[in-house]
Amino acid sequence: MNEFVATVVRGLGNGSIYALLALGFVIVYKSMRVISFAQPAFMMAGALLTGYLVLSMNFFVAVLVALLLTGLLGAVVERLALRPMIGKPVFVIAIITLGVDIVIRTVVNSFIGLDIRQMGDPWGLRQVDVLGAKIDQRHLATLVTTLIVVAALFAFYRWSRTGLAMRAASSDQEVALAQGVSVGRVFSLSWALAAALAGLAGVFLSTGIGLEQNLWLTALKALPVIILGGLDSLGGAVVAGLTIGVIEALVGSYGDNLHPVFGGDFFLVVPYLLMLLVVLVRPYGLFGTREVERI
Amino acid sequence: MSIRRGIAVALVAAMAVLVGCRNDAPETQQGGSGVKFDVGVTAEPCPAAVDKTKGCIYLGSISDLTEGPFKALGVPITESQKAFWQRVNKAGGIGAYEVDVTKYVKDNKYNPQIHNEVYSEIKPDVLGLAQTLGSPTTAAILGDLKAGGMIGVPASWTSAWAFEDVILESGTNYCFESMNSVDFAVETLKPKSVAAVHFPGDYGDDAAAGTKIAAEANGLKFTDIPTAPGQENQGAAIQKLLAAKPDLVILTTGPTEAATIVGGAAQNGFKSPFIGTSPTWNPALLKSPAAPALTALYRQSGPWAPYGADTPGHKALGESINQETFKAAPNDGYTAGWVWSYPLKAALQKAVDSKDLTRAGLLAAVKSLETVDYEGMLPAEAGRFSGEPNERVFRGSIISKVDPTAPTGVKVERDFFTGKTAKAYDFTKPCYQ
Numbered sequence: 001m002n003e004f005v006a007t008v009v010r011g012l013g014n015g016s017i018y019a020l021l022a023l024g025f026v027i028v029y030k031s032m033r034v035i036s037f038a039q040p041a042f043m044m045a046g047a048l049l050t051g052y053l054v055l056s057m058n059f060f061v062a063v064l065v066a067l068l069l070t071g072l073l074g075a076v077v078e079r080l081a082l083r084p085m086i087g088k089p090v091f092v093i094a095i096i097t098l099g100v101d102i103v104i105r106t107v108v109n110s111f112i113g114l115d116i117r118q119m120g121d122p123w124g125l126r127q128v129d130v131l132g133a134k135i136d137q138r139h140l141a142t143l144v145t146t147l148i149v150v151a152a153l154f155a156f157y158r159w160s161r162t163g164l165a166m167r168a169a170s171s172d173q174e175v176a177l178a179q180g181v182s183v184g185r186v187f188s189l190s191w192a193l194a195a196a197l198a199g200l201a202g203v204f205l206s207t208g209i210g211l212e213q214n215l216w217l218t219a220l221k222a223l224p225v226i227i228l229g230g231l232d233s234l235g236g237a238v239v240a241g242l243t244i245g246v247i248e249a250l251v252g253s254y255g256d257n258l259h260p261v262f263g264g265d266f267f268l269v270v271p272y273l274l275m276l277l278v279v280l281v282r283p284y285g286l287f288g289t290r291e292v293e294r295i
Numbered sequence: 296m297s298i299r300r301g302i303a304v305a306l307v308a309a310m311a312v313l314v315g316c317r318n319d320a321p322e323t324q325q326g327g328s329g330v331k332f333d334v335g336v337t338a339e340p341c342p343a344a345v346d347k348t349k350g351c352i353y354l355g356s357i358s359d360l361t362e363g364p365f366k367a368l369g370v371p372i373t374e375s376q377k378a379f380w381q382r383v384n385k386a387g388g389i390g391a392y393e394v395d396v397t398k399y400v401k402d403n404k405y406n407p408q409i410h411n412e413v414y415s416e417i418k419p420d421v422l423g424l425a426q427t428l429g430s431p432t433t434a435a436i437l438g439d440l441k442a443g444g445m446i447g448v449p450a451s452w453t454s455a456w457a458f459e460d461v462i463l464e465s466g467t468n469y470c471f472e473s474m475n476s477v478d479f480a481v482e483t484l485k486p487k488s489v490a491a492v493h494f495p496g497d498y499g500d501d502a503a504a505g506t507k508i509a510a511e512a513n514g515l516k517f518t519d520i521p522t523a524p525g526q527e528n529q530g531a532a533i534q535k536l537l538a539a540k541p542d543l544v545i546l547t548t549g550p551t552e553a554a555t556i557v558g559g560a561a562q563n564g565f566k567s568p569f570i571g572t573s574p575t576w577n578p579a580l581l582k583s584p585a586a587p588a589l590t591a592l593y594r595q596s597g598p599w600a601p602y603g604a605d606t607p608g609h610k611a612l613g614e615s616i617n618q619e620t621f622k623a624a625p626n627d628g629y630t631a632g633w634v635w636s637y638p639l640k641a642a643l644q645k646a647v648d649s650k651d652l653t654r655a656g657l658l659a660a661v662k663s664l665e666t667v668d669y670e671g672m673l674p675a676e677a678g679r680f681s682g683e684p685n686e687r688v689f690r691g692s693i694i695s696k697v698d699p700t701a702p703t704g705v706k707v708e709r710d711f712f713t714g715k716t717a718k719a720y721d722f723t724k725p726c727y728q
Contacts, residue, residue, distance in 0.1 A: 003534060003537075003538075006534070007530070010530045014530075105362075106361075109361075109362065113623075114370060114371075114624045115577065115624050115626075116550065116579045116580065116583065118583060124584030125555075125559060125561075125584045125585060126584075127562050127563070134562070134563055205526070205527065208526060208555065208584065209526055209551045209554045209555050209558070209580075209583050209584070209585060210551070210579075210582075212551055213362070213366065214364050214524070215526070217525065218527060249531070252528070252530065253531045253535070265495060265523040268523050
């Protein structure tokens with residue numbers, strides 16, 4: 001039982017990281033109808049900035065400053081690389097985000113260097129006893145922080161004027177413009193939020209052993225998450241992220257009897273299988289908006 | 296078809312045939328010293344020649360240099376090999392030739408398809424490959440290497456290389472290295488069970504196969520725990536270790552995965568020793584939260600002694616590479632790149648002595664090597680490339696322990712030895728295919 005609890009919490013910890021990344025994808029998609037492939041780069045940038053800032057300040061302050069800077073980077077990228085492309089085919093813009101990802105990651109990698117960069121986080125590999133189960137502190141910290149961030153994000157969208165403007169722009173850009181909403185500002189803010197969320201995911205992913213260049217690959221796990229949850233659903237991103245994290249952990253720990261058929265790393269494929277199964281039944285994901293098209 | 300169109304088609308076909316003939320049968324030339332050569336050798340000096348009167352032997356390097364998972368190894372290996380050949384050139388080169396390993400350096404991003412593409416680019420210009428990094432990547436060009444009789448120095452240690460004439464490997468492979476690790480533990484730590492925690496593929500599965508063979512030979516209970524790359528993917532491997540409670544763990548992963556597993560298992564009270572194959576280690580891990588666990592529980596096996604060991608070869612390496620670069624990111628990739636170059640140097644020398652520096656001549660020279668002077672970094676008999684794999688394969692390896700004061704964080708605990716399992720093993724096929 002203790003082992004089961006530890007597995008679930010580990011899954012929730014990893015799932016929180018997927019959820020943070022997926023939220024960024026969804027926020028950009030809601031505002032611009034584009035999937036931003038630059039999320040891995042922002043994830044790495046946030047972690048790298050924290051790794052540098054922590055050398056001269058408290059870890060938590062370093063994270064806050066790093067996320068602000070990463071958000072700023074996201075807004076700058078949107079203003080310089082994406083805004084001029086408004087009106088162009090969505091596919092073209094998506095490819096530009098891919099280019100942005102490569103450029104930023106190349107710069108980030110040069111700062112990470114060949115070795116592993118330490119984050120100076122207070123959790124390390126330490127564990128805490130919860131109901132008899134040994135739980136990694138970093139997984140708990142990731143989960144709790146994600147829940148707080150998600151609550152704040154939902155409150156922002158629900159009750160703030162800017163959040164309302166973002167929802168309006170997401171619903172219909174022309175109507176929002178007519179009502180005095182600065183759609184350009186919404187785009188910038190969306191990219192800033194998405195970048196900061198990815199940065200936070202990068203920070204938590206690097207706690208424990210540290211930041212290395214290959215960590216960006218984890219960001220790709222957010223892709224089945226957003227398809228599963230629904231491309232335009234913030235709630236869906238959170239639920240799908242946590243679900244995939246937990247299922248992945250459970251299959252990894254208890255799916256040994258699947259190995260002879262599917263191989264030793266079957267748990268890595270599970271998110272994609274789950275995505276395929278859900279898409280077969282609900283093409284717009286679990287919580288995505290069904291599009292109504294005139295034919 | 297009009298006559299004009301017919302002539303055009305015939306001309307194109309003729310050109311294609313001519314181009315094909317040119318590639319298939321490169322022209323053999325003869326240098327001033329009476330040495331015949333075909334591809335990748337010129338009578339003109341190398342671009343950065345020490346002696347402008349000498350010809351040039353061009354060797355290609357295909358490594359993981361920018362964004363692949365083994366960049367931390369690929370970059371120092373490549374730098375080390377440049378330093379090795381620069382030292383050779385300064386010492387007079389190979390007969391009437393110097394060696395260039397700087398003009399045809401390509402990045403494979405650890406992707407077999409890219410590896411194949413860049414190989415095709417440089418193939419017409421190089422005599423052989425001073426480095427072909429990775430097992431799956433090298434496998435992607437192996438057929439062509441064999442067809443063209445072109446020699447490649449692998450930057451990997453999978454047991455399959457011993458069965459390939461065109462592959463010029465050095466040191467023992469993951470399979471024998473793991474057998475020796477288990478035998479070492481049986482002698483010193485008296486385990487009753489062993490687990491192999493490993494990546495899938497030529498690297499991890501080759502080591503796991505060796506671990507299993509040694510476990511069976513020593514009557515140990517064996518547990519196989521495959522795991523995927525990525526820090527966040529190691530939770531299941533840790534849980535399986537805790538459940539199996541082996542007395543010994545042989546690790547064949549990347550460095551961050553190793554630290555996550557050793558540190559995570561130790562946090563849960565796991566106290567059995569770990570022995571990791573050489574690519575598992577990175578000295579930067581000693582700055583991570585897993586450092587205490589690694590210092591207490593971890594040993595590293597290896598095909599040769601780490602950087603800083605007391606041999607003439609190690610000393611020459613230290614004197615030849617940029618020390619500032621090394622100290623910024625100390626890594627035994629430098630050591631590996633240096634050691635791997637010795638047999639190629641010996642083969643080139645033998646080919647020049649035989650007045651045949653063609654690809655076929657170099658291959659014949661390789662197959663006639665009985666010993667190689669590794670300047671003490673490996674025993675000379677490790678450089679035997681003639682005979683059957685079972686007779687010639689080098690089976691000795693080294694065990695090091697963590698020492699934060701050592702240049703790359705590990706220091707030799709037991710020098711070259713061959714355990715009883717490796718000694719008795721009938722090596723008639725690769726441990727993992």
